[in-house]
Amino acid sequence: MKVVFLGTGTADSFERAQSSVLIERDGEAILVDAGNGCLLRLGQLGKKPADVKAVLLTHIHLDHSGDLLPLLKARWLSKVEDELKIFAPTGAKNWLESQLEAFPFLKGRLNYSVVEVGEEKFNVSGFRVESVKTRHSVESRGYVVNGVLFTGDTAPFEELYCRDFSVVVHELSLPEGFSSSHTTPDSISRFSEVLKEKTVYFTHLYPHTLAIRDRIIERLGFGRFAEDLESFTV
Ligand SMILES: [Zn+2]
């Protein structure tokens, strides 16, 4: 399985696309989140709208969902026949339908399904997925996909790490003191014992975090900062 970081930035990033990851295996491709800029990054990889079969949405903040409607519209204009399967936290179905009120010309033209997930296991496009409730400022989920944990936006907590994973794509939004609904070097350091045993990629990087990235890694003693279009294979 190949994982490509499409966007490692946040809502105020201008040099990185916003949150999105491409996961590929055996000719199938799905996304975790579809923040602004992910369509451009997919194009840079030579992908087409039809190539993405599903989106695992961690939550509906704009920096994780801004390219979802554009992806659906691109699939409509490209005459893609199969529906885009969207897995998301509770409330996502209404949220998407209410967005279409603002774009009435799209109503009835976009081919998608929304499954609102709690804590459960399911399969999509040949991927084994486990959804995990996370701790953010809105309803949110993390996903374990074939042994890789994608945290989405969350404060770190013990149960999150009691899953079967060897690699984690972990948000590390902000330095200490900024927010309790995100991960900081201080809050994640409480779980260093378990995380030192894993391969850890940090993403969802605000400029304040990037400004002190070397100091953070030195202090934590584990993990590395991901870059847009960087990839790894598991
Ligand atoms: Zn968020």
Ligand SMILES: [Zn+2]
């Ligand atoms: Zn975010």
